[in-house]
Amino acid sequence: MPIRTEETGARGEVRLRVWNLPLRLFHWGLAASFVTAWLTLDDRYRDIHVFAGYVMAGLLLFRLLWGVIGGPYARFRDFAFGWREARDYLKLVLQRCPPRFLGHNPAGSWAIYLLLGLGLLIAITGLLTLGGEERHGPLAGWLSFAQGEMAHNLHELLAWSMLGLVAVHIAGVVVESLLHRENLVAAMLTGRKPSKPGMVSARAGRPTGILMSVAIAAFGLSWFHGYLVETPERPYRPFSGIELPDQALWREECGACHLAFHPSLLPARSWRTMMAGQSSHFGEDLFLERDSADEIERFLLENAAEQALTEAAWKINRSIAATETPLRITETPYWVDKHKEIPGRVWEDPRVNGKVNCASCHLDADAGTFEDAAMRIPVDTGGALKGLWEAMTSRFRLDSSHAGIFNPKG
Amino acid sequence: MNTKPIGIAALLFALPFYAQADAVSELEAQYRAKGAGPFSAAAGEALWNKGFIDAKSGKERKCTLCHTTDLTRPGKHVRTGKVIEPMAPSVNPKRFTTVKKIKKWFVRNCKWTLGRECTAQEKGDVLAFLKNL
Numbered sequence: 437m438p439i440r441t442e443e444t445g446a447r448g449e450v451r452l453r454v455w456n457l458p459l460r461l462f463h464w465g466l467a468a469s470f471v472t473a474w475l476t477l478d479d480r481y482r483d484i485h486v487f488a489g490y491v492m493a494g495l496l497l498f499r500l501l502w503g504v505i506g507g508p509y510a511r512f513r514d515f516a517f518g519w520r521e522a523r524d525y526l527k528l529v530l531q532r533c534p535p536r537f538l539g540h541n542p543a544g545s546w547a548i549y550l551l552l553g554l555g556l557l558i559a560i561t562g563l564l565t566l567g568g569e570e571r572h573g574p575l576a577g578w579l580s581f582a583q584g585e586m587a588h589n590l591h592e593l594l595a596w597s598m599l600g601l602v603a604v605h606i607a608g609v610v611v612e613s614l615l616h617r618e619n620l621v622a623a624m625l626t627g628r629k630p631s632k633p634g635m636v637s638a639r640a641g642r643p644t645g646i647l648m649s650v651a652i653a654a655f656g657l658s659w660f661h662g663y664l665v666e667t668p669e670r671p672y673r674p675f676s677g678i679e680l681p682d683q684a685l686w687r688e689e690c691g692a693c694h695l696a697f698h699p700s701l702l703p704a705r706s707w708r709t710m711m712a713g714q715s716s717h718f719g720e721d722l723f724l725e726r727d728s729a730d731e732i733e734r735f736l737l738e739n740a741a742e743q744a745l746t747e748a749a750w751k752i753n754r755s756i757a758a759t760e761t762p763l764r765i766t767e768t769p770y771w772v773d774k775h776k777e778i779p780g781r782v783w784e785d786p787r788v789n790g791k792v793n794c795a796s797c798h799l800d801a802d803a804g805t806f807e808d809a810a811m812r813i814p815v816d817t818g819g820a821l822k823g824l825w826e827a828m829t830s831r832f833r834l835d836s837s838h839a840g841i842f843n844p845k846g
Numbered sequence: 847m848n849t850k851p852i853g854i855a856a857l858l859f860a861l862p863f864y865a866q867a868d869a870v871s872e873l874e875a876q877y878r879a880k881g882a883g884p885f886s887a888a889a890g891e892a893l894w895n896k897g898f899i900d901a902k903s904g905k906e907r908k909c910t911l912c913h914t915t916d917l918t919r920p921g922k923h924v925r926t927g928k929v930i931e932p933m934a935p936s937v938n939p940k941r942f943t944t945v946k947k948i949k950k951w952f953v954r955n956c957k958w959t960l961g962r963e964c965t966a967q968e969k970g971d972v973l974a975f976l977k978n979l
Contacts, residue, residue, distance in 0.1 A: 720958055
């Protein structure tokens with residue numbers, strides 16, 4: 437077959453197509469989904485994070501297939517370098533005279549295999565986390581909360597490793613671009629590299645590329661279409677949790693002055709103490725008749741945090757020392773930790789009206805499920821980048837010098 | 847023409863109002879038995895708008911903090927921010943329909959607002975004010 441895709445370059449060289457369209461889409465799609473996933477660490481953007489994860493997983497699976505049928509330069513066998521070759525190549529880089537490869541060089545190939553492997557492991561641990569901790573996705577309920585949390589920790593470790601590897605990969609691209617005086621980033625955008633005539637060229641792969649784009653766009657539309665049809669009265673909730681046990685009497689009596697806080701949000705000993713002291717309930721006399729109080733207490737105890745009906749229940753219960761009996765959900769260590777990034781002025785804002793008014797931020801507070809991506813702070817808190825910084829650094833910060841959040845309300 | 851369904855529908859529609867009259871008059875009878883009365887809507891309105899200083903916090907408390915002054919509109923719990931349905935029976939026919947509920951809330955709200963339980967006279971006055979809104 438004649439090579440039709442050659443273009444004559446400035447110095448009589450030809451500009452050859454090396455990276456076909458599907459490969460370029462894979463590369464930038466993977467980069468975009470990786471960055472998006474990092475930007476959406478906050479629980480509030482969980483649906484976007486999970487979407488980015490699915491796109492990434494899809495792209496990686498596609499890449500495995502493309503590594504077999506993707507033609508020259510994309511095929512794995514075209515860059516199946518051994519570890520020795522990669523090491524020798526790196527030595528030559530140190531001597532500033534690495535040989536030039538039209539396709540992937542040996543060191544770059546190793547970065548690619550590692551990135552593919554890490555990416556797939558991240559996708560798998562992500563699915564396990566989603567199924568174990570959040571009880572969503574194809575693996576919903578396969579794992580316990582504890583196993584889900586283990587997957588979560590592994591998921592984070594792998595994501596940090598991949599971030600490190602991405603940094604190495606970018607450094608490699610910069611070094612090689614400088615040493616060979618050629619713009620490798622531009623090559624990944626246009627697909628073309630200068631070459632001597634006679635080298636084999638990649639096919640354009642346009643139909644496959646268009647199919648990929650359409651598939652991603654269609655998946656995005658089906659994933660996020662809820663936002664397009666939501667109304668202020670019925671805001672869209674990306675994840676809907678299981679239906680929790682309910683009781684009409686409890687809802688009426690305990691939902692009159694404030695949200696009916698679901699029993700799963702405090703351990704049994706807390707409810708027992710609270711009901712025993714119902715005549716001085718945070719400064720109010722509840723004045724419930726004995727039989728009503730007993731019926732409510734039974735419901736509270738049966739569904740208390742120990743039953744681990746939700747992720748929040750499990751984590752709240754675990755966070756409380758066995759010697760403590762908190763009467764406030766808002767004083768449990770898990771709750772405090774989850775809300776420590778929210779600045780004091782947000783709580784004082786009339787649209788929020790204090791910590792107890794869970795429903796001002798949590799769309800599903802009434803149902804008691806407290807799902808991810810169901811919280812919308814009605815006050816501006818400084819955008820996604822600040823959120824990313826907070827999310828990335830929060831585990832390294834030991835102090836919680838956020839005065840104002842812990843002010844008890846009068 | 848069969849007028850029975852219309853009659854039943856009318857009865858069902860009117861039921862809440864009867865229930866209200868029932869519950870309030872039952873309570874008024876109980877208050878009278880304790881020596882209170884006659885009840886005055888004007889005195890009830892005055893109590894409704896009166897401020898009481900809380901001994902502990904030194905802050906002023908009154909019924910309108912949660913129920914607001916326009917009783918045909920929803921109120922808002924001053925401590926928790928939760929919306930409270932309107933108090934006026936003309937816009938919220940479910941108001942003052944069960945003796946148990948009214949008693950319970952008188953205890954709660956009087957204790958919090960006045961720092962003590964309301965007297966039978968005070969409760970009768972407030973109901974006289976609220977029931978015709």
